[in-house]
């Protein structure tokens with residue numbers, strides 16, 4: 014096409030993609046180009062602003078390696094990762110949330126009732142709950158992947174002083190769907206802000222804080238994995254999560270237990286935990302399908 018104008022260029026892009034081998038790829042790219050073109054037209058983007066955007070992407074590539082992905086962080090901070098999660102959510106089962114960058118392969122198995130805290134820095138937290146399926150029945154064969162930050166606010170991947178799998182575990186729930194474990198009470202922390210994603214936060218007058226949270230991925234036979242996370246209701250960053258991950262049903266009371274006999278019977282650290290100890294009840298329902 015010759016004689017392009019600021020308005021006809023969008024249709025020209027669609028026309029050029031007529032022979033795309035995948036209709037879905039074509040539709041996505043044509044839609045993306047149409048939105049980008051509208052963005053440029055509506056904002057009358059200057060050459061300098063365009064160059065600044067290219068610079069963000071170029072710097073993001075330099076910050077990205079197999080331990081850190083600055084593109085995913087940009088997506089998280091723009092709300093895109095959460096939006097992808099939300100538009101794909103079903104309306105049954107426990108509410109999902111975004112995955113985040115810290116799930117690892119090969120986390121060690123934690124026996125049901127086991128202790129990930131083991132006296133490390135921070136306040137111990139006893140988590141107990143039940144996983145049921147869409148009919149409210151115990152979901153046999155369920156495995157929970159658990160991951161969270163340590164008492165110093167850092168994930169094991171960010172902290173060479175921690176063992177690489179610290180606060181990462183896989184836990185097989187009991188046949189009646191119940192589970193319990195001891196961990197550290199997660200703490201609020203800041204997402205990495207030393208790269209272009211941090212520059213974007215500063216340019217917007219935003220901060221990098223995420224409220225404290227405990228990640229879970231629930232694997233149950235015959236179900237799609239459920240990816241979610243839980244937040245203590247007293248965290249001051251719940252309404253300003255940098256990555257838009259908080260959902261009302263995922264905000265839970267954390268209570269202090271003073272009576273040892275009320276802790277789950279199978280808890281390995283039951284007799285040794287300092288009292289009072291934080292407790293949280295986490296009940297999970299698998300989405301249908």
Ligand code: BEZ
Pocket residue numbers: 086089112113114115204205223256
């Ligand atoms: C997290 O859940 O820890 C996380 C999520 C998105 C970006 C950075 C961290």
Ligand code: FE
Pocket residue numbers: 113115161226228
């Ligand atoms: Fe996290």
